[in-house]
Amino acid sequence: MINNPSPKRNTHLRKRSGIRWRYLTLAVLGLVVLCVSRPAFSPQARVVQPPGPLTSETAVVDALPPLEMEPVITVEKRVVRTGDTLYDILKEWGVPDLGILKAAETRVDGIRPSRLVAGRNYRLYVQGERLVEYQYEPDDMRFLKIVFGEGVPAVTVEPIPYEIVRVSVSGVIEGSLFGAVETIGEKPVLAMDLADIFAWQVDFFRDLRRGDSFVALVDKYYRDGEFVRYGRIAAAQFVNNGTSHKAFLNRQQGGRGDYFDETGGSLQRQFLKAPLRFRRISSGFSTRRLHPVTGKVVPHLGVDYAAPTGTPIMAIGDGKVVMVKRDAANGRIIKVRHNSVYSSAYAHMNSFASGMKVGTRVRQGQIIGYVGSTGRATGPHLHFAMYRNGRYVDPRRISVPRATSVPKADLELYKASIRKLDVLLRGGLTEQVAEGGGDADVLR
Secondary structure (H helix, E strand, C coil): CCCCCCHHHHHHHHHHHHHHHHHHHHHHHHHHHHHHHCCCCCCCEEEECCCCCCCCCCCEEEECCCCCCCCCEEEEEEECCCCCCHHHHHHCCCCCHHHHHHHHCCCECCECCCCCCCCCEEEEEEECCEEEEEEECCCCCEEEEEECCCCCCEEEEEECCEEEEEEEEEEECCCCHHHHHHHCCCCHHHHHHHHHHCCCCCCCCCCCCCCCEEEEEEEEEEECCEEEEEEEEEEEEEEECCEEEEEEEECCCCCCCEEECCCCCECCECCCCCCCCCCCEEECCEEEEECCCCCCEEEECCEEEECCCCCEEECCCCEEEEEEEEECCCEEEEEEECCCCEEEEEEEEEEECCCCCCCCEECCCCEEEEEECCCCCCCCEEEEEEEECCEEECCCCCCCCECCCCCHHHHHHHHHHHHHHHHHHHHCCCEEEEEECCCCCCCC
16 A cells, blocks of 8 residues: 655655755856856966965955066176277177277276276176176276166276185295295285285295294185185284294375384385395305306305396385496396495396386386396396495395384374284184275274
8 A cells, every 4th residue: 555645745845846956056157157257267377365264255366467587697707818809899799889989988987998908807797698788807906897778888987896804824834935825725926925024024035944934814805706816914923943023014094004013113124135036045245256157266246046037136125227238247237226325236137127227216126127147147047236335245234224113103003903913813813804895904
């Protein structure tokens, strides 16, 4: 027997079915509206979600335009070659002739962009195929910058952005100062700087001893992480045969500065101890010497420094050239009068420096000629002689007064300024100084 559902139950089923159709219809309509109002997905569309839980009210659709990336600027580092011109360098990158002409005729801080020196560095800043900037370094302190835009190229001069680090370097002499500097991984120019500072206290031809030592505080200049050059030595100590010599750089009123000891006395004497660097003495001052060419015993009233042909010869002090000639005995010879008391002579030169003639004023350390073997000579060397009141004297035994010391009025300030440097000399500390283009005066 089949039981018929009650009328009450049938009525309930019909109501539930109607509700389902109603919700289904609303859902379909909502989906249609969403598809019509929402743009199709594309790689440029992104959904930005505010902080908090994501709901239908917080989701935001943000359609972005395609991104156009500008070409990256690359830097080319080059060196000026013999024959290079500004026109050739810029024309290679398509800079118009008018732009090159305008840039070349601009003079900034005494620098002409068209004047290039072989061996100097320059940089090209390139974006894609277009040159946007040119930099040329006329010296170690500045660079000339040309920026290319829509109009006339902009020309400026700016300091080279160095990173300057003050370091302590030290070494022990085994054979030569050059060798000791090379052993600690430094450049030969540092040895030359040390020799110049202590040229009045140490004769680097004959006074060096095995075990002599040095320490120096010097500024190192870096660019793009690479070592470029040394600044001036701020302080140094050289121990020679047990005797300690100290030097401190003292600048006054923005000048280049001179070196003084811990008491304020100048290290610079009137004359250099030797007129050329790091060569052996082949013959000393003597009243009786067997001449190697003539075979006769005659006086040798000077000092012979053996050195390769072409070695630079320096004036030992300020003065005026009073003789420039060549004769059979001395070969090419120059004589310099330093003051009313002292004169010096330099013989057997291979050649004279440019501009050397009677009446020429020379400075201490200025190159006046080059080592040779002219005249009566068995090999390349310099015969160096000194005169006091017109009479020969042994250059190695002469005693001359010191140059000007720190003025008494400034002495206390000077001693206070070198205390930290003296501590660093003894301790061998390292400190970063600054960034910029000039030498650091003091530790920061």
